[in-house]
Amino acid sequence: MNRIAQTFAVLQSNRKKALIPFITAGDPDPALTVDLMHCMVDEGSDIIELGVPFSDPMADGPTIQRSSERALKHHVSLINVFDMVAKFRQKNTYTPVVLMGYANPVEAMGYENFAVKAKDAGVDGVLTVDYPPEECEEWVKCLEQHGMDAIFLLSPTTTQLRIEHVAKLAKGYIYYVSLKGVTGASHLNLRDVESMLAKLRALLSIPIGVGFGIRDGATAAAVAELADAVVIGSRIIEEIEHSSRSEILNNVGNLIASMRMAIDAKRDQN
């Protein structure tokens, strides 16, 4: 069993939901990223999604775009991101790390080269935003051969036929994008999420994480009631943006802790 499957198995046996924070590697600067990863784990995160900065993040809203721009000011490349994961692994061998990014940096490096280096560094899964299932069979095979999970997005507008297609390729967990639009949007309709998740569960055997639009403990807890995992991205990036450098670890840690507490408290009520 790999780290992602192991993590969900343990959570499930404890009746707990996964908390998955997203940060961009190298934001606000490369020296802070590994500390941030450890801090988020210490405060109750189960899986870390680490964004690979890209010059043209078409599916992201302004907040995550800015985080990418800050990281690129430091010329953060895939090699740097692998180094950060390897450094994280020196102290943490159990928390899964999923890289999230766009196709072009992967293509520039080459599939095989990427997979070997990512695996060596200790990466567990890869979500390539602009590789829909139709365009990435070879890529998915390559990840699989190197023992990493291809994570896929599903959206409210994904058809039944496509869900079935994704079900055949997806490993680890599914990232369900709970709203139309880009990352950082703010209105979340829980009833819509609930009905779509029922549809997804019927077709998918892996855990489902929900992201987009989760702003606070209350929404995190409400989503955790429905899904297996809660993904939080823009809200954390905002915390990084609004904190002075010396406060970042403390403030992001507090935010994660409050989300964790809200999610667990809701479970204990039920």
Added chain:
Amino acid sequence: MNVYDLPNKSGHFGPYGGVFVAETLISALDELREQYEQYRNDDAFQKEFTYELKHYVGRPSPIYHAKRWSEHLGGAQILLKREDLNHTGAHKVNNTIGQALLARRMGKNRVIAETGAGQHGVATATVAARYGMQCVVYMGSEDVRRQATNVYRMKLLGAEVVPVESGSRTLKDALNEAMRDWVTHVEDTFYIIGTVAGPHPYPMMVRDFQTVIGKEAKIQMQEGYGRQPDVLIACVGGGSNAIGLFYPYIDDNAVQMVGVEAAGKGLDTNQHAATLTKGKPGVLHGNRTYLIQDDNGQIIETHSISAGLDYPGVGPEHAWLKDIHRAEYVGITDDEALEAFHALCRLEGIMPALESSHALAYAAKLAPTLAKDKLLLVNLSGRGDKDMATVAQMSGISL
């Protein structure tokens, strides 16, 4: 004989093209593809499109023999396909009319567009006014500053112009932002892409609307010259005017095709936009194609005197035509383009767009090497009024 019939069903031209977008955009693209497939073969749709091109745009655009310039160069005869005479002054309107008609049939009353210099933005704002649609144009804030006149033109036509502050604040960032708008307002919004890039079906659809250029040329050449040209020459940024001229000739191997990219300050500098000449294949803006990128796969800012060619990608069909050696792609520098601009003004009384001046400059290089009975057909894709400030500045004159 092999008949060229690309893209395939999934939108690929060999390894290029395709649909490289986040899941959130897939259903919108599926809807667009299905609807376009239907109207592509619909007589009433095609009839309305043709009617609009004739009565609103003023087509067919003539082919003009640039006799004095040809004589001056002393070689092959240069013929100009006069897209600059279209309503709004460029080929762009052929495409925006086609997409606006499709938007209407799909019941979408809000159109959005990205624009660099503002030409596609103006062409979109124009058809939005013509058909009574709401129009939002995304434009890099850097371009908004450089192209104040076109921003005002769009506003006069009733469009809202949104300055984009992200990334390099130019065309590619405007495209990113328009995609973000589309994914958020997909129910009532149609995204009119201005060139043969983006995810399938855009490269095919925009090409289809622009092929009116090449189809007319084939008829006009036969009528006026009793034969087809020896060489077709067109500038390539995204590549819509070039593919519009080339496409009907692809199976006619006797006709050579040359796409002219912006070599900016020189192909050996890092200030150019010669994607096919100097770039490497990758994935951007929904398709696989050649890109100007660094070793880490980050997209690099490009440079050209002509804002319309200043784009780090290129249409995937051009990438394929390059790889199969059906078309050849060359670079022309800022200075060479400027020289051709002035030559056409002085010798023919035609002020070409700086984009088109790149194609003209290559014709001026090629013509003297060929016999006098050879025919070069250059796509004069737009008129140069919009570029007067740039040209004046380059000549050290303030207006």
